Amino acid sequence: APAAPGTSSAENTAAAAALLQAAQEALGRQDTNAAIDTLSRLLDLPPNPSTRTAQALIGQARQQAGDAARARSEFELFLRLYPEGPDADRVRTALAALTAPAANAAKVRQVAPTTTLSGSVSSFYYGGQSKVRTREFQDSVLSGLPELVTDATLAASAQKQLVTGADVNWRHRDADVDQRFVFRDTYTRDGLRPEKSINKLSALYFEQRSFSSGTTFRVGRQSPLGGGVLGRFDGAQASYAFRPKWKASVVAGVPP
Numbered sequence: 001a002p003a004a005p006g007t008s009s010a011e012n013t014a015a016a017a018a019l020l021q022a023a024q025e026a027l028g029r030q031d032t033n034a035a036i037d038t039l040s041r042l043l044d045l046p047p048n049p050s051t052r053t054a055q056a057l058i059g060q061a062r063q064q065a066g067d068a069a070r071a072r073s074e075f076e077l078f079l080r081l082y083p084e085g086p087d088a089d090r091v092r093t094a095l096a097a098l099t100a101p102a103a104n105a106a107k108v109r110q111v112a113p114t115t116t117l118s119g120s121v122s123s124f125y126y127g128g129q130s131k132v133r134t135r136e137f138q139d140s141v142l143s144g145l146p147e148l149v150t151d152a153t154l155a156a157s158a159q160k161q162l163v164t165g166a167d168v169n170w171r172h173r174d175a176d177v178d179q180r181f182v183f184r185d186t187y188t189r190d191g192l193r194p195e196k197s198i199n200k201l202s203a204l205y206f207e208q209r210s211f212s213s214g215t216t217f218r219v220g221r222q223s224p225l226g227g228g229v230l231g232r233f234d235g236a237q238a239s240y241a242f243r244p245k246w247k248a249s250v251v252a253g254v255p256p
Contacts, residue, residue, distance in 0.1 A: 012045050013049060016042050020057075023038040023039045023054070027057070032061050035058075036058060039054050039057055052078075053087075055077065055078045055081065056087055059071050059074035059094065068098050072098050079091060115172045117171075119168040120165075123164045126159055126161040127159055127160050159192070161191065162191065163189075166184070166186075168182070170182075176212050179206070179207065179208045180208075184201075185204075187199045187200075201256070202232065203220075203222060203223070205218050206220055213240075214247075215238065215239070215240050216239045216240075216241075217236065218236065218238075219236040221233070228251075233254060234253050235252050236251075236253065237249065
């Protein structure tokens with residue numbers, strides 16, 4: 001790229017004009033690679049009447065090629081060399097269009113919306129019989145030896161339990177929020193003592209986290225996330241992140 005505008009010999013002027021025309025034709029047919037190569041050769045020549053136009057044009061060509069970083073550099077160089085004039089105003093406008101989206105892009109969470117649903121159901125059976133020793137065996141000389149397990153040495157069933165668990169997880173995420181619904185439950189059926197059957201709901205809550213406002217809340221049956229709460233509870237908890245490493249939280253609820 002030129003160090004400063006100036007004059008050149010007639011030969012360089014003619015060569016530069018031919019290269020500029022070729023570059024403009026390449027841009028006209030959307031051949032940005034050919035245009036950039038031609039303009040680079042032109043800008044390697046000593047400063048000439050085509051240099052100014054070529055410097056603006058190579059920024060445009062790099063922009064069309066999708067190379068925003070190099071296009072920005074070319075436009076900035078043009079403005080250092082040629083800060084005044086109608087073409088300088090056009091370059092400033094093009095540079096602003098390149099810079100503004102780049103500055104905002106870092107602030108925007110680029111997250112494609114996704115929704116997932118997963119779950120499972122499982123069952124386990126626990127059964128057992130107690131073992132007894134007969135009086136005849138205990139009175140024999142073999143009482144100190146292990147007794148062979150047979151139907152005669154087994155009492156009635158001592159345990160009959162069917163444990164069934166269910167788990168459901170739903171989640172939705174996008175650029176602004178992360179939402180979750182969780183259900184987790186276990187039912188234990190006692191086959192020997194039906195009145196002892198028990199259902200244990202360990203989780204049933206909805207949670208939402210907002211990235212834009214810095215707020216998070218969860219409501220329902222849940223396990224604590226700190227805050228001095230030691231066990232599962234029915235209630236709500238919320239927090240607000242007012243600084244990157246600081247947040248205020250509140251928890252309210254009752255034991256299940």
